[in-house]
Amino acid sequence: MPGMSIMYQVRRTGRRSKNISVRVHPDGSVRVGAPTWASRRDIDRVVRLNAEWIAGRVAEARAIAPRYENGALQFFVGNRYPIELVVPDGRDQVTFTGRRLVIATGEPTSERIRDMLRRWYRSQAGELLEQRVAPMADLPWLKALPSWRLRRMRSQWGSCTEAGRVTLNTQLVKAPLELIDYVILHEFAHIKHHDHGRGFEGLMDRHMSDWRVRRRDLNALGPAILVD
Numbered sequence: 001m002p003g004m005s006i007m008y009q010v011r012r013t014g015r016r017s018k019n020i021s022v023r024v025h026p027d028g029s030v031r032v033g034a035p036t037w038a039s040r041r042d043i044d045r046v047v048r049l050n051a052e053w054i055a056g057r058v059a060e061a062r063a064i065a066p067r068y069e070n071g072a073l074q075f076f077v078g079n080r081y082p083i084e085l086v087v088p089d090g091r092d093q094v095t096f097t098g099r100r101l102v103i104a105t106g107e108p109t110s111e112r113i114r115d116m117l118r119r120w121y122r123s124q125a126g127e128l129l130e131q132r133v134a135p136m137a138d139l140p141w142l143k144a145l146p147s148w149r150l151r152r153m154r155s156q157w158g159s160c161t162e163a164g165r166v167t168l169n170t171q172l173v174k175a176p177l178e179l180i181d182y183v184i185l186h187e188f189a190h191i192k193h194h195d196h197g198r199g200f201e202g203l204m205d206r207h208m209s210d211w212r213v214r215r216r217d218l219n220a221l222g223p224a225i226l227v228d
Helices: 040-049 051-063 110-138 170-174 177-189 198-207 211-225
Strands: 009-012 021-024 030-034 073-076 079-086 093-096 101-104 148-151 158-160 166-169
Touching: 021 051, 030 040, 040 051, 073 170, 093 110, 101 110, 110 148, 110 170, 110 177, 158 177, 166 170, 166 177, 170 177, 177 198, 177 211
Parallel strands: 009 030, 079 101, 148 166
Antiparallel strands: 021 030, 073 079, 093 101, 158 166
């Protein structure tokens, strides 16, 4: 659209890439994937041609972006709970009462509240995901539970290397338990099948017959919980 200014980052994708791609992340940031041969003029032209679509996706992302103020809602294990800001009696901390997230801080800025919640989510994710991973030890193709770690990711729920090292997104702690279980099983299935072919699908079918529904539900929820 004429006169529209769009801020974006460029990631070079190598000489073999054939196309320039545009992606709007859940936090509203725009990233352009461009082959090494693409000039800045080529990239700008693609962005201009897609400006209206980009602006629409950015607006959608900002509309669901989390707020960090008293009464704002935050996801935790599939439900949304209000923030309650209180004056700390000692050190700053986050406490979940079962009905709200109580944040005690003498510095109630958005940045401080966000950072406190990130640390709290990570600690909760460590405990919760360990509980959800443990029953997977009975999966017949696993000799033992694989090593796994937590990492906050912007666009993936999890990953599995060819060596069988699994990474799970700390943001999963915001999703319902059945969706968390789907992601864990999905990544552990990749230990046996590294692609998404028939072998992988058959394995998922045998151990979680509704995994496709869970995948759909998780993808629908994703934009609201991947960004923080």
